[in-house]
Amino acid sequence: MKKPRKPLAVPAKKTLNPFEVHINKQKMTVLGRKTKNDRGLPGVSRAKALKKRKDTLLQEYKLQHKSNRFTDKRIGERNLNMTDEDKVVARYTAIRKKAHKKSIFNLADDEVLTHKGQTLAEIEKFDDPRSDDEDSLEEGKSGNLDANFVEDAHFGGGILRNTGKEGAKTHRELIDELIAESKKRKAEKQKVKEATLELTEKLDTEWKDLLPLVSKTQKKEEEKMTVDDYDKVMRELKFEARGTVSDRLKTEDEIAREENQKLEELEQERQERMKGFEETEKKNTHRSADDLDDDLVYESDPEYMLSYNTEGEANLEIDAQINGKNVGESHDDDEEEPENEEEAEGAGAEEDDTASEEDDDLSDLKDDTSEESDVEETQETQPQTIEPDGDSLKKQEMMEKARQELPYTFNLPDSYESLQSLLENQTPSHQGVIIERMIKCNHPSLAEKNKQGLKVLFAYLLQHLNDCAEDSMEKCYTTFSVLAPHLFDLTQLDKENAYHSIKEVIKEKHEEFRKSKKKYPGLEILIFLKLVSLLFPTSDFRHQVVTPCFVFIEQMLYKCRIKSRKDIAYGLFLVTLVLEYTTLSKRYLPAAINYLGGILHMAVPKIGVKLIKVNPPFQPTTNSLVLFNDCTSEDSSLKMRLSDLAEEKIDDLFKIRALNTTLKLIEEFDNNFSALPSNLEIFKDILAYMELLPTRNYPQKVCTQFERTSQQLKSRRSDKNLDYVVMPAKRPKALRLYEPKIEEVFDGKRRKVQSKEKAERDKLLHKLKKETKGALREIRRDKSFLGRVKIQRRMQSDNERREKVKRIYSEAAMQQSELNSLERKNKRKK
């Protein structure tokens, strides 16, 4: 069977002339390697190239200096992307378009295509439940003429036969009959169709009436069928509710511990963020030479030194025992409940211990920062610390009252005006309760849209604070302190939103500030800056909200003119905020220190001709904070007041307050910066001013504060020890380790070890070199091809010329010969 086919296939494949094949020699043969270019057909490929050049280069050469050009404008002829079919379609549509050019006289322009009297659009709705299939099926039977008739009547067959048999019917009769027959059939079909339609409709309605009955009866039957005790019991057993595994309820201790752990984690994260860049360096952990790069991390169990106790037991064994016991106990837990309780209690006690330890850790941190404040409090602010307590009690009472007075549910405001109307005429504590309830009622876990609503609420609250600040600062601050916890909650719920809203607020305020940089902007900014310190961690190295706030504060402290009481108070508030922002991170803001120095300078009386230098924005000649009157007996609170932010005139009490606050702030800043190498230089100016400052007129409290601060600053000078700056010694470069390189699957090739980018680049460079070479070769060949063409032309024209010359010569020779012969004849005649 196979043999006859072979000769068919062979003639298609040309037999190669072995002399035409060129074999590329290989230096080394590797078994099993397939090479593409081991043999080539130089003749064939040369011919191919020649043909290609003739089609392209030669054509171009011929048209080189011609201005006329033959362009092929057939659609898609030059577009390589189109297939033949596409081209045909495109051309056809173009023709159709051309034929179909819109004419203003053509009224029936938008013709509607129909099928059986219905528009196509109608048909496409598939309204008719009766499918077309039926029709088409039936059509085969009834719509058309049946086969016999066709056989009889069509294609002349009928005539031939008819003449033989009957002869009575003429052709015309036949046609008539044909028409009648077909009409009749159609009518019948229509009738049948209508009838069925009617019947179906009828059936449908009846069935709908019957439907409820039928289903009921069926169910009843089933039930009757299934009532069986065995089945019942079996089902019951089968579907009995099984207890699901759930986490056991946590004890309070556990909850506390978890909370603590979470807090500790957060604190750790905060510390890392605070360090900023330093953290990156520490990641460089030791790697052993034997590291296999498999990211294997050993359990960092504590290393025990092997030692023996008095009884001769190795401590490792003891440890193992303890561990074993622990395991045993946990087994016990499952079995014996009372013990479990005990255990839990034990664990709880332990946790308590750890918790208190952690607390200690945090308080350590606190201690570090507020050592001096502790001292202060013990010394003087004892009565003051009680005050706010009473205050808070009162507040709590108010809150309680408010709770009872107000309704329990609030809807989220849909516009700022509605919130405004809700909060208007309410005391701050009432407002707090309203917002609290609003947030509770519309917690995002309750409904999907609440999240959006709370977002808006956050923005509205910020706006509310902003508006409050315009009225009066005291009221605004109380509102703020009531709202702050709720704003905090909202921030925790949706930090994205909080970030964006606060960012926008700060941005807007900064825009306003930019317009007049010499003036302190509105008081609401202070509130917002305070809010930032509540909502965001201000100790971060870089924070999207806090860092711009720092820039803003710095600009205000450097740019704004200090003229009146409110300016001084504003600046001091900002400096206090800076202190609050930086207590944890202990970072340095020159503007704040500069400002404190400036305030001190204002308190120094300038009597002599000699100018006491001060840095801008302070003027070297201002005397506005100098205390001229004797106020030693003055005994009022030394804290700054909010009203200072609004008033213009500077009175003696304010001078005392401002100076005291400045001194205290200086002390705290100095404590913060004690670790900085140039803390002396930072406070140099301040110390100079303090030496010039007379303390005669100030009350006793201020004087002691003054003494303490100056003492502290001076002591820094005496116990200063500066380490020279030394660059970290360069680490000796480690020798490169040559470890065995193991390839999982060796595919016979060796690859260079290099980075991905480098490999890619090398590859591309190699490709480029190859392509350049190829292109150069092609150009050379093109040139030689053209040269050949030129020389051919030249030779051709030379040949023609030679032929022509030859012809002319021969003609001339003939002429000459004729002439000669004529002459000879004439001679003869003579």
Next chain:
Amino acid sequence: MSHQEKPVKISKQLRLKAQEFLSSRKNTENLLDIVRHFESGADLSSCLLTLELIFTNLLKDRSMYIEVVPLKPVEKTEINQYKEWLRNVYEGCFARISECLESDSHKIQIQGLSTAMNILSHEGKCPLEAKGSLESYVPLNRLKLVLMKLLSNKHNNSQLINKYTEYLLYNDILFFTWKLLPSLTAKTNPNELYIVNYLLLLEKLQLKQHPEPQFLCGSNNGEFFTFDEAATTRALNKIWHCVMLWEHTPQTHKQLLIVLLERVLPHLEKPLLLTDFLMDSLDIGGPVSLLALQGIFTMIQVHNLNYPNIFAKLYSMFEPEIFHTKYKARLFYLSDLFLSSTHLPENLVAAFAKRLARLALIAPSEDVVIICMFIGNLILRHPGLKCLLNHPTGGSASTDPYIMEERDPLKSNAINSSLWEIQTLQQHVLPNVATAARFINSPLPSVEWDLSRVLDDTGDDIFDKELKKHSKLIALAFDKPNGGALSKNEKVLQYWNI
């Protein structure tokens, strides 16, 4: 309503009268009416427009042109008499128009200037008398009148001079302004307003002609006119001698230096004569000395001036106030240039580095970044300064050996110090400053930092940049606030009684 309509009506009336006058010579009464109205001082701007219309048309028609035949008295024909009269009116009116330049209202001033220049241009194109071969010329007496008003000693004419710069785009006006200026320059001490105006004008004048010549008087081919740049230079030198002799207030001194640096210095014949002036300016302090410094730098660079104490002067300029002046960027730029030489004593450069570092402790953050880069560049240029970053022996000191108060940088003992300030600045609150100060922790780069990139940064730029920094992680505080106070480390309530 009527109040608003009135000026419209008057300007319409005036225009109507002018048209009537121009259409027939008999309506001379109209011209006199207009002139009278003008002199009364009401509706100045519409009067100016009307007069401009009349005289430009008269000049175009050559109605005031009297043929003068040499050695022959002018015929006393009726026409000539009329023309004579017209010319008298014209002279009078031009004087009046130039007086408008001294008006109190800027609008009238500017209108007057444009009218005067417009008439002047037409007179240049169609001169009143035959000017020999010249097709057109610049009526110098009129231009002089205008310039005199510009350089008034009563008003500050900054707006007017700005308007005049539009005319300085024409080569001929520019040239003849230069020509006329020496004669208008006050020889003795003028008042301050005059100096201000004068310097303003001088700042606008350029010495070279415009590459695409345009002419106010005459066609744009410029065949009749050559711009003699040597002459303008000569005029400039002449002027400058007088200007230097004037007594200057601090403001005009500053402006004088600006003009000197931007316009004059490259064209002076003997710039070294300015040395004393610049030295004196250098001692004044503030922006003036900064400008003088720049002048001296050019002198050193171009004219081989030898000024030994320049570095001490530069050193003394680095004071805390400098950060709050507008010239801060210029100072940094200049000192970068001055200290670009690698042949300066290390002692000196170290003093600069230390002083800058000290200043950085109180500077606004945008300047701290500049200073950090600047110090880095200094150390890169002078590898000997590496001891500031890497003390050869290590160890510790009780105080900083550098003496900030010493005025002589060579005696400040800076080379024995260390850059602790930069170390301190690594604790700056702003992350970009802290990172900029970190350059001392790692080996220095081989290429200098590009100062020009940060030189013009302001606090606003830093603010914008920080706001744009977007990271997905938004860190939140985790301690619930206790009312309006932080649960720990609350400071505001500690200091404020709320």
